[in-house]
Amino acid sequence: MSLAPNLTEMVCAVGAADCLVGRSAVCDYPPDEVKNVPVVGNFGAPFLERLLAVEPTLVLEVDLADQAVAGRLQELGIVRQRIVCNSLDDIPRAIEEVGLAVRHETDAKRLADSFRAKLRSLQTSQPPEATRPTVFLDIWPDPLMTAGRPSFVAELVRLAGGRNVADEIDRDYVQVSAEWAISKDPEVILCLNDSPSAQAPLAAYRQRPGWGSVRAVRTGRVYGGFDTKVLLKPGPRLLGNVALLRTALLKPGTDTAPEPPPPPQGGP
Numbered sequence: 107m108s109l110a111p112n113l114t115e116m117v118c119a120v121g122a123a124d125c126l127v128g129r130s131a132v133c134d135y136p137p138d139e140v141k142n143v144p145v146v147g148n149f150g151a152p153f154l155e156r157l158l159a160v161e162p163t164l165v166l167e168v169d170l171a172d173q174a175v176a177g178r179l180q181e182l183g184i185v186r187q188r189i190v191c192n193s194l195d196d197i198p199r200a201i202e203e204v205g206l207a208v209r210h211e212t213d214a215k216r217l218a219d220s221f222r223a224k225l226r227s228l229q230t231s232q233p234p235e236a237t238r239p240t241v242f243l244d245i246w247p248d249p250l251m252t253a254g255r256p257s258f259v260a261e262l263v264r265l266a267g268g269r270n271v272a273d274e275i276d277r278d279y280v281q282v283s284a285e286w287a288i289s290k291d292p293e294v295i296l297c298l299n300d301s302p303s304a305q306a307p308l309a310a311y312r313q314r315p316g317w318g319s320v321r322a323v324r325t326g327r328v329y330g331g332f333d334t335k336v337l338l339k340p341g342p343r344l345l346g347n348v349a350l351l352r353t354a355l356l357k358p359g360t361d362t363a364p365e366p367p368p369p370p371q372g373g374p
Contacts, residue, residue, distance in 0.1 A: 107162035108133060109150050112191055112341035114140060116201050117166070119217055119342045122208035128152075128160040135335070154178060164207060191340040192278065194261045198222050201342065217342060224345050233267035239293035239355055241268035242322070244307075245338075246299050249281050258340050259298065266351035268294065288316050294355055295322040297330035298337055304330035329354045 107128035108114040114133035117126060123139040128146040146156040150169045157165075157175070164185045179186055187207055189200045198218035205214020241263055245251040253259040254275035263270050271290035272282070295311065297303070303310035307330035311317045322328050337347050 107146065107152075107157070107160060107165050109147070109152060109165065109167040110189075111135065111149070111335075112339045113166045113168065113189060113200070113204060115339070115341045115343070116204040116214075117208055120201065120205045120208065120210040120213040122205075122210045125208050127162055128157065151175075158182075166204065166207065192256065192258065194225060194258050194265075194340075194344075197258075197340050197342070197344065198225075200340075221342060221345065228265045228345065228348055232265060233352070233356060237356065238267050238269045239327075240271050240290065241294045241296060241355065242271050242287055242290060242292035244295060244297045244299060244304075245279060247297075247301050247303055247310075250284055250287065251279055252282050252287070253298075254278060254280055258344070259338065262337075262344070262348060262351060263296070263355075265345075266348050266355055268351070268355045284314070284316060288320055291319075291321050293321050293325075293327060295320075295328040296332070296351070296354065297328070298332055298334055300334055304332075306330070 108117055108126060109130045111130070111133045114126070114129050115135050117123065118136050118139045126140065126143045129140055129143045130147060130149045130152070131145050132149050133140055144156070144160055146160060147153045150167060152175060154175050162184060164187060165179060166187050166189060168189060168191060176186065187203070189203050190196055191200045198221045201218040201221065202214050205211045243253045243259060243263065245253055245259070252272045253270070254277045255270070255273040256276065257278040260270045260273060271287070271292050272280070295307070297307040308323070308326055308328040311323045311328050317323050332347070332350070336343050
């Protein structure tokens with residue numbers, strides 16, 4: 107059973123979807139493989155009765171919030187495995203841990219090695235420092251949340267060619283004041299959330315007091331409409347967003363996310 111969407115995706119990606127007997131309400135990918143798996147609760151917060159009804163032998167989680175549930179699992183001898191995914195380097199390790207847990211080590215190693223190879227390629231092809239715009243990451247608009255230096259989202263932005271204005275903050279995600287963000291005068295704003303304002307972010311920012319003087323707003327470099335179910339999930343598909351972010355960061359345009367690159371063409 108998996109209580110985190112990135113771990114559920116990893117279980118399926120290593121070929122072990124048939125092992126899943128339960129999932130959280132936000133574990134929705136891949137849809138065809140998880141749609142018939144019973145929902146046992148919310149992210150990191152299962153309902154004990156539902157959990158026990160599916161009779162898991164292993165619970166994969168990133169942060170089990172309810173310690174009463176944790177204690178009950180221990181009493182029943184149900185194994186809990188906490189898998190950390192806070193950074194890009196954590197992701198291939200997590201894939202291998204999941205593969206070991208569900209006895210699909212070979213497939214997991216292949217997927218993890220592919221992720222590492224793609225990460226190395228992106229690291230060696232990063233845009234030069236002189237071309238990097240400063241970026242504010244709008245993780246949530248009210249209260250205003252952003253991503254600090256340790257977060258995998260900030261790592262993605264660095265890979266894509268940006269300089270996160272919140273890299274001075276040594277926390278993954280943090281609430282900040284509008285005054286603080288405005289004082290950073292970012293050249294680009296990325297709205298990485300599913301709020302209504304993220305669908306027309308430039309118009310929304312122009313209406314917010316004080317933001318009209320910010321370079322990103324003045325030049326129209328405020329972008330939204332990203333697939334946050336991929337971009338904010340530390341899973342196997344995460345690096346596929348780097349090209350999209352590079353387009354937004356390095357090529358001024360409209361206030362919506364650039365079109366994703368076309369899928370690779372098959373051979374002759």
